[in-house]
Amino acid sequence: xxxxxxxxxxxxxxxxxxxxxxxxxxxxxxxxxxxxxxxxxxxxxxxxxxxxxxxxxxxxxxxxxxxxxxxxxxxxxxxxxxxxxxxxxxxxxxxxxxxxxxxxxxxxxxxxxxxxxxxxxxxxxxxxxxxxxxxxxxxxxxxxxxxxxxxxxxxxxxxxxxxxxxxxxxxxxxxxxxxxxxxxxxxxxxxxxxxxxxxxxxxxxxxxxxxxxxxxxxxxxxxxxxxxxxxxxxxxxxxxxxxxxxxxxxxxxxxxxxxxxxxxxxxxxxxxxxxxxxxxxxxxxxxxxxxxxxxxxxxxxxxxxxxxxxxxxxxxxxxxxxxxxxxxxxxxxxxxxxxxxxxxxxxxxxxxxxxxxxxxxxxxxxxxxxxxxxxxxxxxxxxxxxxxxxxxxxxxxxxxxxxxxxxxxxxxxxxxxxxxxxxxxxxxxxxxxxxxxx
Amino acid sequence: xxxxxxxxxxxxxxxxxxxxxxxxxxxxxxxxxxxxxxxxxxxxxxxxxxxxxxxxxxxxxxxxxxxxxxxxxxxxxxxxxxxxxxxxxxxxxxxxxxxxxxxxxxxxxxxxxxxxxxxxxxxxxxxxxxxxxxxxxxxxxxxxxxxxxxxxxxxxxxxxxxxxxxxxxxxxxxxxxxxxxxxxxxxxxxxxxxxxxxxxxxxxxxxxxxxxxxxxxxxxxxxxxxxxxxxxxxxxxxxxxxxxxxxxxxxxxxxxxxxxxxxxxxxxxxxxxxxxxxxxxxxxxxxxxxxxxxxxxxxxxxxxxxxxxxxxxxxxxxxxxxxxxxxxxxxxxxxx
Numbered sequence: 001x002x003x004x005x006x007x008x009x010x011x012x013x014x015x016x017x018x019x020x021x022x023x024x025x026x027x028x029x030x031x032x033x034x035x036x037x038x039x040x041x042x043x044x045x046x047x048x049x050x051x052x053x054x055x056x057x058x059x060x061x062x063x064x065x066x067x068x069x070x071x072x073x074x075x076x077x078x079x080x081x082x083x084x085x086x087x088x089x090x091x092x093x094x095x096x097x098x099x100x101x102x103x104x105x106x107x108x109x110x111x112x113x114x115x116x117x118x119x120x121x122x123x124x125x126x127x128x129x130x131x132x133x134x135x136x137x138x139x140x141x142x143x144x145x146x147x148x149x150x151x152x153x154x155x156x157x158x159x160x161x162x163x164x165x166x167x168x169x170x171x172x173x174x175x176x177x178x179x180x181x182x183x184x185x186x187x188x189x190x191x192x193x194x195x196x197x198x199x200x201x202x203x204x205x206x207x208x209x210x211x212x213x214x215x216x217x218x219x220x221x222x223x224x225x226x227x228x229x230x231x232x233x234x235x236x237x238x239x240x241x242x243x244x245x246x247x248x249x250x251x252x253x254x255x256x257x258x259x260x261x262x263x264x265x266x267x268x269x270x271x272x273x274x275x276x277x278x279x280x281x282x283x284x285x286x287x288x289x290x291x292x293x294x295x296x297x298x299x300x301x302x303x304x305x306x307x308x309x310x311x312x313x314x315x316x317x318x319x320x321x322x323x324x325x326x327x328x329x330x331x332x333x334x335x336x337x338x339x340x341x342x343x344x345x346x347x348x349x350x351x352x353x354x355x356x357x358x359x360x361x362x363x364x365x366x367x368x369x370x371x372x373x374x375x376x377x378x379x380x381x382x383x384x385x386x387x388x389x390x391x392x393x394x395x396x397x398x399x400x401x402x403x404x405x406x407x408x409x410x411x412x413x414x415x416x417x418x419x420x421x422x423x424x425x426x427x428x429x430x431x432x433x434x435x436x437x438x
Numbered sequence: 439x440x441x442x443x444x445x446x447x448x449x450x451x452x453x454x455x456x457x458x459x460x461x462x463x464x465x466x467x468x469x470x471x472x473x474x475x476x477x478x479x480x481x482x483x484x485x486x487x488x489x490x491x492x493x494x495x496x497x498x499x500x501x502x503x504x505x506x507x508x509x510x511x512x513x514x515x516x517x518x519x520x521x522x523x524x525x526x527x528x529x530x531x532x533x534x535x536x537x538x539x540x541x542x543x544x545x546x547x548x549x550x551x552x553x554x555x556x557x558x559x560x561x562x563x564x565x566x567x568x569x570x571x572x573x574x575x576x577x578x579x580x581x582x583x584x585x586x587x588x589x590x591x592x593x594x595x596x597x598x599x600x601x602x603x604x605x606x607x608x609x610x611x612x613x614x615x616x617x618x619x620x621x622x623x624x625x626x627x628x629x630x631x632x633x634x635x636x637x638x639x640x641x642x643x644x645x646x647x648x649x650x651x652x653x654x655x656x657x658x659x660x661x662x663x664x665x666x667x668x669x670x671x672x673x674x675x676x677x678x679x680x681x682x683x684x685x686x687x688x689x690x691x692x693x694x695x696x697x698x699x700x701x702x703x704x705x706x707x708x709x710x711x712x713x714x715x716x717x718x719x720x721x722x723x724x725x726x727x728x729x730x731x732x733x734x735x736x737x738x739x740x741x742x743x744x745x746x747x748x749x750x751x752x753x754x755x756x757x758x759x760x761x762x763x764x765x766x767x768x769x770x771x772x773x774x
Contacts, residue, residue, distance in 0.1 A: 057552060130743070138739075187758050187761050188761060191761060193548060194548060194549065197549075197552055198480065198688070198691045199754075202750070202753075202754035205685065205750050206751045209748055209751065213747045213748070347560065347563075413567040413572070417564030417568065418564075420557045420558070421557075423553075424554065424558070424561070427557065428537075428540060
């Protein structure tokens with residue numbers, strides 16, 4: 001069997017599994033899996049760029065995804081009336097001041113001779129700068145958060161909320177993620193390989209902490225809901241007589257038809273993004289640049305001897321891959337229609353994407369996409385399967401026994417275990433994944 | 439100006455908690471650094487190893503409590519600790535046998551081992567949640583305070599109270615004993631010396647007839663003991679919740695790197711550096727400054743540099759600064 005046929009078959013199998021869900025459970029579930037599968041595939045593409053092309057180990061995907069989500073809020077939500085005049089400019093001034101302080105410190109460090117005098121001056125500047133920054137920042141935050149805290153209490157965004165313009169937030173999400181990745185890459189790349197892992201792990205946790213606690217930015221754990229969406233609202237469709245008539249023509253009731261229609265619209269948009277990114281990733285892989293990346297991955301010393309700037313190339317691809325994850329994150333927040341910082345967990349957003357890339361086949365873009373769909377499907381379906389398994393195991397036990405209750409209750413934690421096991425098994429027995437790199 | 443009260447307030451809110459937290463971090467970082475020195479990879483499963491050891495200890499503590507066994511003023515968990523360590527040792531030896539040995543034989547790149555350890559993390563996390571659930575568990579009993587704030591005030595007649603929790607005292611004493619034992623083992627015994635030799639230069643150690651599998655096995659045993667002790671102490675001091683142990687990874691790694699990965703003394707120093715900076719930066723200094731400054735200069739605000747929600751950010755910032763200016767850490771670690 002040649003590889004093209006095998007790959008097509010693999011994709012067909014995943015497609016059939018989703019179709020089967022449609023027939024056996026419901027089409028809404030199937031489309032939900034499809035939409036999240038598309039987003040997961042994009043995340044996997046981004047990680048594949050970093051790991052598959054360049055061998056960089058990023059465990060901060062969650063943070064980049066969350067930054068994408070923040071972009072969706074900042075682009076889509078309408079500006080809160082009065083928030084900018086109340087304290088927004090204060091906050092902005094504080095940031096500008098902080099930036100100037102950093103620049104000044106760097107300049108002083110360059111100009112003065114090394115020694116204790118420089119150390120004292122720099123520390124004094126930093127301490128003074130910090131307190132002035134807080135003096136500017138705190139009243140601004142207080143004023144913004146005081147504006148109708150039950151509904152807004154944050155700065156709001158640009159208010160781009162009409163039709164397809166909403167999708168503008170997605171590339172912006174990529175930019176946000178890229179900026180964070182640049183800072184991390186600048187410090188941790190070029191050092192020993194596991195430092196990047198630890199630094200990314202840290203930045204992800206910190207981004208989530210910022211999103212949870214800075215209410216003026218995106219309402220923190222109070223969540224931003226009702227984000228604008230590029231697809232029409234179900235209720236509008238149901239009130240549209242033309243739509244109801246067409247739905248009746250297909251023999252469907254308008255409520256089901258409208259939910260399916262909206263999900264299909266999203267699926268179409270996401271497919272466009274996925275195809276664009278996939279084509280770009282394929283072109284990159286087969287370009288001289290892609291070959292250089294793989295040469296660096298396989299033998300850094302040799303590549304460096306050939307005159308390649310390993311650290312700069314690593315930084316480049318790290319920023320690119322994180323940007324792709326940011327785009328996916330913005331898309332996901334748009335799909336959900338809300339930003340809920342409390343739900344970002346490293347397991348779900350970092351680790352799962354890793355399993356996708358490794359199971360699908362690292363170094364192969366199609367592998368990453370396949371892994372995205374397959375693992376997302378499993379992720380959704382393992383829980384009912386685990387529950388079923390637990391019920392099978394405990395069927396012999398007496399009803400009401402504490403062990404039975406505990407086992408059935410614990411079925412939800414099967415996911416972690418299963419995904420860890422899948423990763424270890426694939427790494428051990430088929431380290432090249434389902435669609436290996438060519 | 440009231441130096442005595444200021445000092446007591448400072449000890450109560452900063453020094454004592456930071457010393458206890460620093461000891462816990464140091465024990466965790468020692469485990470990470472030993473694995474790095476001998477097996478040459480960053481073990482992401484360390485947090486969940488701590489959680490597993492602590493979980494077994496919690497379960498045995500409950501068993502002992504239901505039998506009515508207790509240590510009087512000390513927490514029963516100390517009695518259950520050896521059993522937790524034993525279970526954790528078994529788990530780590532089994533993981534090494536089933537998972538890591540294969541990659542060691544293959545001489546896989548360190549980054550592959552890191553990914554593998556991430557897989558192990560989630561299996562362990564799954565096991566822990568499966569057995570004990572994701573919720574907070576309390577297993578502390580015995581006397582709560584060595585010195586409570588009120589008795590301290592009555593004793594000294596000062597305005598400020600100094601409270602020292604039993605768990606804080608136990609943490610410090612245990613940590614000192616464990617570290618002393620560890621250093622005695624590494625520096626004085628034949629096995630310990632062979633471990634250091636293996637860590638310094640694998641090839642030379644092999645040439646001089648050191649059995650690598652034995653060194654690795656002993657490393658895992660020590661790491662199991664360190665992780666369980668650190669996990670139980672942290673659980674006693676705060677509370678036992680599986681997810682918090684995963685989040686401890688960042689400060690633990692920061693401690694190990696700040697001190698210099700692979701260097702045990704560095705791990706201890708790093709643990710205290712991280713703990714003290716976390717506590718001092720997130721502490722509201724109003725009270726202490728209020729005693730020290732003349733009344734006219736007393737600060738209005740809380741004088742808290744960062745809110746406690748950003749504890750993680752502190753360890754991360756220190757990590758970044760060290761990576762930027764001194765990538766080998768305060769004490770020379772190994773560079774691979």
